Amino acid sequence: MPELPEVETIRRQLDAMLPGSRIVAAWAHPSAKFASAVDATGAAVMAVRRRGKYLLVDLDNGRELIAHLGMTGAFSIAEHGGTPVAGPYTRAWWTLDDGRTVLFDDTRRFGRIAVVDAGQYRSLPTLDALGPEPFDPMFTPKVLWEALRGTKRRLKTQLLSQRPVAGVGNIYADEAFWAAQVHPARRSLTLRQAERLHAGIKQALVRGLDAGGTTLRDYRGVDGRGGENQFNLDCYGRRGLPCHRCGDLLEAAVWDGRTTTYCAQCQGPTPRR
Numbered sequence: 001m002p003e004l005p006e007v008e009t010i011r012r013q014l015d016a017m018l019p020g021s022r023i024v025a026a027w028a029h030p031s032a033k034f035a036s037a038v039d040a041t042g043a044a045v046m047a048v049r050r051r052g053k054y055l056l057v058d059l060d061n062g063r064e065l066i067a068h069l070g071m072t073g074a075f076s077i078a079e080h081g082g083t084p085v086a087g088p089y090t091r092a093w094w095t096l097d098d099g100r101t102v103l104f105d106d107t108r109r110f111g112r113i114a115v116v117d118a119g120q121y122r123s124l125p126t127l128d129a130l131g132p133e134p135f136d137p138m139f140t141p142k143v144l145w146e147a148l149r150g151t152k153r154r155l156k157t158q159l160l161s162q163r164p165v166a167g168v169g170n171i172y173a174d175e176a177f178w179a180a181q182v183h184p185a186r187r188s189l190t191l192r193q194a195e196r197l198h199a200g201i202k203q204a205l206v207r208g209l210d211a212g213g214t215t216l217r218d219y220r221g222v223d224g225r226g227g228e229n230q231f232n233l234d235c236y237g238r239r240g241l242p243c244h245r246c247g248d249l250l251e252a253a254v255w256d257g258r259t260t261t262y263c264a265q266c267q268g269p270t271p272r273r
């Protein structure tokens with residue numbers, strides 16, 4: 001699933017191509033997850049922003065087009081006019097006044113498109129309750145500690161809720177806990193551990209951003225190219241391979257429905273509950 005580095009890579013690409021163009025026609029799959037994409041018709045794009053894993057497209061009519069890529073969502077841009085080339089997995093398209101068409105394809109349909117009044121996210125509860133952006137100065141180690149220490153859930157499960165910090169999913173969470181040498185199945189942490197986890201989160205995200213995202217199967221940028229961060233991973237997906245720090249073999253387990261890879265030597269023993 002695309003996480004902050006992948007969504008930010010797409011945002012930068014779209015923000016370089018779309019502002020100033022007006023949407024003159026649109027089509028959407030009739031599913032409630034995509035149908036409101038047509039409500040952007042007639043509006044011009046002002047900017048493409050991001051919050052967590054959500055793309056926020058500012059329109060000039062006081063509304064906002066919101067896109068969540070889910071598992072397999074991808075944007076592409078068809079140049080020139082004519083009939084848009086929608087494929088079998090196209091869930092929405094928007095034709096611009098310069099003849100280009102923006103397509104949103106989503107094979108598995110876990111994505112979401114919505115057009116809402118600017119800043120009104122009540123229909124998107126996860127977006128509405130997002131924690132701070134990881135590169136916002138207000139996201140400090142203390143803020144992370146406060147957001148995690150009170151939970152009775154496993155630390156990784158709480159991190160993935162998007163409330164302690166926005167944009168971290170399974171890949172970058174495993175990387176961050178490994179870098180911090182904190183066990184992801186713990187239910188408590190010290191301020192010192194929170195400081196290391198805070199640094200680990202930012203380091204994992206910066207590394208992903210610098211590599212244009214992580215492509216395991218589906219993730220592609222608007223230009224159709226994948227990222228390179230899959231070659232940089234220290235932990236995620238490396239079960240049975242030697243830890244890059246201590247050499248022990250990494251282990252994996254499923255907690256709260258998510259596969260988690262970790263180093264039992266560096267990150268400590270698995271909590272009993």
Ligand SMILES: [Zn+2]
Nearest residue numbers: 243246263266
């Ligand atoms: Zn290790």
